[in-house]
Amino acid sequence: MSLLEDKERAQLFYKYLSKVYDRVNPFIWNEEMRDEALSMLDIEDGDRVLDVGCGTGFGTEGLVRHSDDVHGLDQSVHQLEQAFEKFGDDDRVRFHRGDAERLPFADDAFDVLWSSGSIEYWPNPVAALREFRRAVEPGGQVLVVGPDSPKNSVFERVADAIMLFYDEEEADRMFTEAGFDDVEHRILQRSPTSPRAIATVARVPGE
Numbered sequence: 522m523s524l525l526e527d528k529e530r531a532q533l534f535y536k537y538l539s540k541v542y543d544r545v546n547p548f549i550w551n552e553e554m555r556d557e558a559l560s561m562l563d564i565e566d567g568d569r570v571l572d573v574g575c576g577t578g579f580g581t582e583g584l585v586r587h588s589d590d591v592h593g594l595d596q597s598v599h600q601l602e603q604a605f606e607k608f609g610d611d612d613r614v615r616f617h618r619g620d621a622e623r624l625p626f627a628d629d630a631f632d633v634l635w636s637s638g639s640i641e642y643w644p645n646p647v648a649a650l651r652e653f654r655r656a657v658e659p660g661g662q663v664l665v666v667g668p669d670s671p672k673n674s675v676f677e678r679v680a681d682a683i684m685l686f687y688d689e690e691e692a693d694r695m696f697t698e699a700g701f702d703d704v705e706h707r708i709l710q711r712s713p714t715s716p717r718a719i720a721t722v723a724r725v726p727g728e
């Protein structure tokens with residue numbers, strides 16, 4: 522397991538990062554990338570949408586443009602405080618403290634699940650993806666954005682020691698093992714020299 526794929530360490534990390542997150546975030550994950558990932562989803566007005574690892578609400582902000590029933594979940598109380606400052610008065614959004622691997626929601630509670638920039642901290646991503654399949658209705662979509670593997674082997678080794686980095690093949694393996702259908706990917710990047718993100722969308726089978 523890498524350094525930050527540990528729930529307690531990730532919470533401690535975000536206790537400090539939450540203070541500057543919104544200022545640092547746009548250098549690697551900006552609105553254009555978020556909107557491109559959103560375009561991979563078919564969200565209809567009234568769809569129940571869950572944002573797992575919502576952090577300060579950057580993904581949530583994009584999701585409320587498509588649905589007025591959005592739930593954000595995060596394990597960090599410090600990140601949730603920042604999100605609540607932005608959306609506390611907005612009755613289209615509700616926040617929950619919880620763990621991606623043990624969602625506090627009933628089976629089939631959502632039509633769409635979004636998770637951006639969080640998978641890299643989960644100790645067991647396949648367990649979390651199975652949870653997502655359980656919480657999303659058959660036929661619903663799950664979209665996960667995470668860091669694409671560096672192509673340089675030295676950077677790759679350093680990156681892997683810190684958190685999860687993965688490529689399309691690994692994303693296929695994780696989503697297939699978790700029981701998803703129709704898995705598709707898109708690489709997102711702010712500029713040709715900035716870090717790449719991988720967005721994977723898949724459908725819950727059995728409609």
Ligand SMILES: C[S@@+](CC[C@H](N)C(=O)[O-])C[C@H]1O[C@@H](n2cnc3c(N)ncnc32)[C@H](O)[C@@H]1O
Binds near residue numbers: 531532574576597619
């Ligand atoms: C890089 S931030 C991403 C925030 C937001 N989704 C965005 O797009 O800007 C990662 C978030 O994942 C949360 N996180 C990490 N592990 C988690 C887990 N096991 N369950 C729930 N949230 C988790 C962290 O607390 C943090 O707020």
